[in-house]
Amino acid sequence: xxxxxxxxxxxxxxxxxxxxxxxxxxxxxxxxxxxxxxxxxxxxxxxxxxxxxxxxxxxxxxxxxxxxxxxxxxxxxxxxxxxxxxxxxxxxxxxxxxxxxxxxxxxxxxxxxxxxxxxxxxxxxxxxxxxxxxxxxxxxxxxxxxxxxxxxxxxxxxxxxxxxxxxxxxxxxxxxxxxxxxxxxxxxxxxxxxxxxxxxxxxxxxxxxxxxxxxxxxxxxxxxxxxxxxxxxxxxxxxxxxxxxxxxxxxxxxxxxxxxxxxxxxxxxxxxxxxxxxxxxxxxxxxxxxxxxxxxxxxxxxxxxxxxxxxxxxx
Numbered sequence: 001x002x003x004x005x006x007x008x009x010x011x012x013x014x015x016x017x018x019x020x021x022x023x024x025x026x027x028x029x030x031x032x033x034x035x036x037x038x039x040x041x042x043x044x045x046x047x048x049x050x051x052x053x054x055x056x057x058x059x060x061x062x063x064x065x066x067x068x069x070x071x072x073x074x075x076x077x078x079x080x081x082x083x084x085x086x087x088x089x090x091x092x093x094x095x096x097x098x099x100x101x102x103x104x105x106x107x108x109x110x111x112x113x114x115x116x117x118x119x120x121x122x123x124x125x126x127x128x129x130x131x132x133x134x135x136x137x138x139x140x141x142x143x144x145x146x147x148x149x150x151x152x153x154x155x156x157x158x159x160x161x162x163x164x165x166x167x168x169x170x171x172x173x174x175x176x177x178x179x180x181x182x183x184x185x186x187x188x189x190x191x192x193x194x195x196x197x198x199x200x201x202x203x204x205x206x207x208x209x210x211x212x213x214x215x216x217x218x219x220x221x222x223x224x225x226x227x228x229x230x231x232x233x234x235x236x237x238x239x240x241x242x243x244x245x246x247x248x249x250x251x252x253x254x255x256x257x258x259x260x261x262x263x264x265x266x267x268x269x270x271x272x273x274x275x276x277x278x279x280x281x282x283x284x285x286x287x288x289x290x291x292x293x294x295x296x297x298x299x300x301x302x303x304x305x306x307x308x309x310x311x312x313x314x315x
Contacts, residue, residue: 189281
């Protein structure tokens with residue numbers, strides 16, 4: 001028998017659409033920070049990773065089942081390119097009424113997946129961002145994790161976390177699988193060319209409104225040395241250590257994945273005017289060993305959205 005990590009999709013793997021809207025196209029998919037790393041760690045620890053998702057948008061006529069399947073194939077392919085394997089995807093295309101046996105909180109999708117993949121449900125976990133996810137997991141006989149900053153503990157999950165990566169770490173701790181302790185700090189350098197001037201990037205980085213706009217997520221940022229900041233809806237936090245207008249930003253930096261005993265890491269952002277815009281070079285040092293794939297995170301959650309933002313701003 002196999003053990004599985006059953007994952008909700010929107011709000012766990014990718015950013016959730018605004019209330020009343022749905023993610024129906026690849027262009028609308030934005031992976032949440034640390035997701036690829038979390039799934040890769042689950043893969044390495046022997047968990048089958050299976051997506052369990054309500055897709056009411058099909059019943060509403062916003063998308064066809066074939067289009068949902070194609071979207072899931074694209075998501076799986078892109079995650080596989082990052083070293084994260086999704087073993088299977090199950091989705092319910094039905095509306096809330098009439099009731100079916102597959103729409104969460106019903107356990108139908110999990111039970112079918114267990115049958116198809118020889119899953120030991122008692123050794124498996126359901127990870128989601130809603131009470132319905134937790135209920136579906138419990139109804140199937142799984143342990144459960146409720147994630148998200150607005151997680152409601154009244155859903156009575158086994159564990160609470162703020163992200164999939166944190167959930168994975170807590171599961172490993174719960175099951176005695178954690179191998180993070182004692183790992184050496186790591187560092188890396190990542191760069192990209194952004195279609196904007198060094199001053200534009202500098203000003204946006206140190207502005208609450210600008211930072212939020214260029215990363216498509218909530219931010220609160222001080223523009224003075226010693227000032228604090230939060231980004232990505234509070235997932236990232238730190239302080240400004242050194243500022244050279246239009247040239248350099250040095251910040252202490254940590255995420256909610258850091259243990260309380262972990263020291264801050266540090267980012268040194270260098271801005272250089274080049275043909276086509278600005279070359280941004282980011283040195284990230286003193287990252288606790290065993291942490292997220294932040295190098296990919298910088299590319300996907302900062303540099304790519306920044307390119308889109310400044311390109312649109314210049315149009």
